[in-house]
Amino acid sequence: MGKTPPEVDTYIKDHRSEFEEDLFELLRIPSISVDSQYKEETARAADWVATQFDRLNFHTERIETSGHPIIFSQSPMVEGAPTALVYGHYDVQPPDPLDEWISPPFEPNVREGNVYARGATDDKGQMLTHFKSAEAWMKTKGSLPLNLIYLIEGEEEVGSENLEHFIEKFQDKLACDCVVISDTSQFAPGQPAITYGLRGIAYYELRLSGPSQDLHSGTFGGAVTNPANALATMLARLIDEEGKIQIPGFYDDVVPLTTREREGFQSLSFSEQRFQDLVGVKNTSGESGFSTLERRSARPSYDVNGIWGGYQGEGAKTVLPAKAGAKFSFRLVPNQDPQTISQQLQDFLQEHLPPGITMQLVDLHGAPGVVVPLESPYIEASARAIEHGFGTSPVYIREGGSIPIVSTFASRLGVDSLLLGWGQNDDNTHSPNEKFNLADYHRGIRTSACLWSELATIQ
């Protein structure tokens, strides 16, 4: 087992306020990757990341892409030691709806031990723990006990397309023994977790067109197919009352949950009531025959992410709209293939298209789900590092979200990803008032510093 040298831990303890200041500095940059208005700000976040590595004298490259830059950085070579690749992203989701934020999204504000800002937990705060742990080693020991490659992108929130190309092209440059990613959550406050499974995703936009222009619903209603009616019907037909997705073949490749996994889910301390209070609902729903935890992390799901059409203003307008559309996505589990799903979906929607309507289905992005074997020595090393950093051993969970890049690391580099989450489930990721707990930030740094020694011992 590899122990953290005491001076590394001391450095981390002594630099808490500097580490926080650095995080706040990054959080002030509105690196909203989806919005072209923020292109320069997003590039500024890339530069900020590069500067962090320059200060440690790492070999750092800023790779330009057709979108936002990728920052690649390598620690000084340690002969004979293993190599870990740290992945993170400096881009963030748009902050809308703005008026629901208690403090402005790009002015970090600390309340009750949490820093509130867009990107606080996803992924700026979590990513930074692995920068600061390296700093602690370099500033105290002058070197790291292993080789680190940092691969930090600015397009995670828009599908990581350029990073995918980069990994495909530079597999040798990125050769490593494992990938380390902190972009997930703990199981609960005080209960860190290793996420051994992620859902995949298949995300679409459906655009329906009917008449060549908006019509008067009095003069034409009842005779001309209304694209907004058609949209509601088509979206509704995708799922039944039991929460089963109705696309033929959709479940064909789903790997069923094992008895050990279902027992694992059951043993986790989870209160349905507390969950409902957390999200603010009186009841939950979902696929029949599965628990809430299983439904949200280990079973496929279907969500309408956006819907629009016709008149959205005040009062009544008697319009039969010419167009309507929606964005919707499926969460996938191993071994569902997004491309197969796309084809099945296209066929299903075409079959359910009402007369007088034309459709366009845009495939916005897709990624398969992944599961990492619990027996991996890297998982065991991570567990020991967490015990050092958090003072308690982790639980093993599956996460409902997708990190498509994890599938790419598996397929292109042939390595497993260690998903070590320092966030909390109520961090408001992608929502107003996103936050990150500062004590967890420091625990994350301490864990990361220990992880470098632990991974160094694996042959």
Added chain:
Amino acid sequence: MGKTPPEVDTYIKDHRSEFEEDLFELLRIPSISVDSQYKEETARAADWVATQFDRLNFHTERIETSGHPIIFSQSPMVEGAPTALVYGHYDVQPPDPLDEWISPPFEPNVREGNVYARGATDDKGQMLTHFKSAEAWMKTKGSLPLNLIYLIEGEEEVGSENLEHFIEKFQDKLACDCVVISDTSQFAPGQPAITYGLRGIAYYELRLSGPSQDLHSGTFGGAVTNPANALATMLARLIDEEGKIQIPGFYDDVVPLTTREREGFQSLSFSEQRFQDLVGVKNTSGESGFSTLERRSARPSYDVNGIWGGYQGEGAKTVLPAKAGAKFSFRLVPNQDPQTISQQLQDFLQEHLPPGITMQLVDLHGAPGVVVPLESPYIEASARAIEHGFGTSPVYIREGGSIPIVSTFASRLGVDSLLLGWGQNDDNTHSPNEKFNLADYHRGIRTSACLWSELATIQ
């Protein structure tokens, strides 16, 4: 049968150019009721209308309202004769987009027998036919064969709210045997029509709330009911594949189409292909067992007029939205009651509300449909007058839209409205290059003058 005295018809023939000059004078006044910048011009149109009646020595009142004035005028009392109320409006729609007009909207321009100007057909030109017919009687015979009440408003294009209050308050003053309105269209050029039915409306906004804020669709999708999914499902359940609305009791009060009515629809010259080309669709759809004409004018319908929720921007956002909503409406036919429908709808939606979702149903407005029995002596009188004025007998049609004031006349004054349209379907009502055929203007005056004799004979 009441014949028009020959001198009345002669007067009409001899005063064609004066009648046209008067129409052009009114068309030059930009009485745009929705735009407060045109408040004085709109008032000037009211005065112009009042002056028309003053010249005939009618008893005329200019009623001030919180919006634009109402002109009320009564012809000299004819003891023992019936009373007809003529409704019209002197206000017009805004002329935008201005650059699409071939001649300026408030400078009437005659091309190929049509006068082009905003308000030419809606409703200045059509309304004026009933002023000029009275003038012809008064100037030749010195009196009318019946009692006329003119009720001319300046807020039809903005909802007629003040007129509704006025009618409610002065029901005695407005007591009459029938209402005459020319604000609709002929069936086709050379084919005048009596519109004997209008659909009603019941218009709603449905607001659904789920979680207390937007959630990440990866972390929560599958376990938390998504309001946008729920909205699609609830809207879809309102209608089945046969186009039948699924609310229990919805059709209970629907008066079935009579054989005479269905034969009437079938006998109308209507090309399904031309209709599809007009609206720009390859197919139509609707309630099974009914034709396109029946579906759009004589059967209830259901249209989603607007829908919204979640992310509507570019690209993909993996959000499970906290809220979603829609505006939708039913077109109603006699004897459906909007209030009954509202209660049935509320019950239906409540029953289909998924767990974890709360709903608010806002009743935006409602009006019942109306049908004037084809056997009504007033309809028969109108048909004879049209035959005299146009030289051809009318067809009987139902209109899919609503004219809320017609429901008000029915409910408050207990009388039927005769909807005698002199316009054409391609008159560009509410669009650039609005027009009115001058030959139809004169035919309308001749018909109106004859209508006064015809109505006078009804006991």
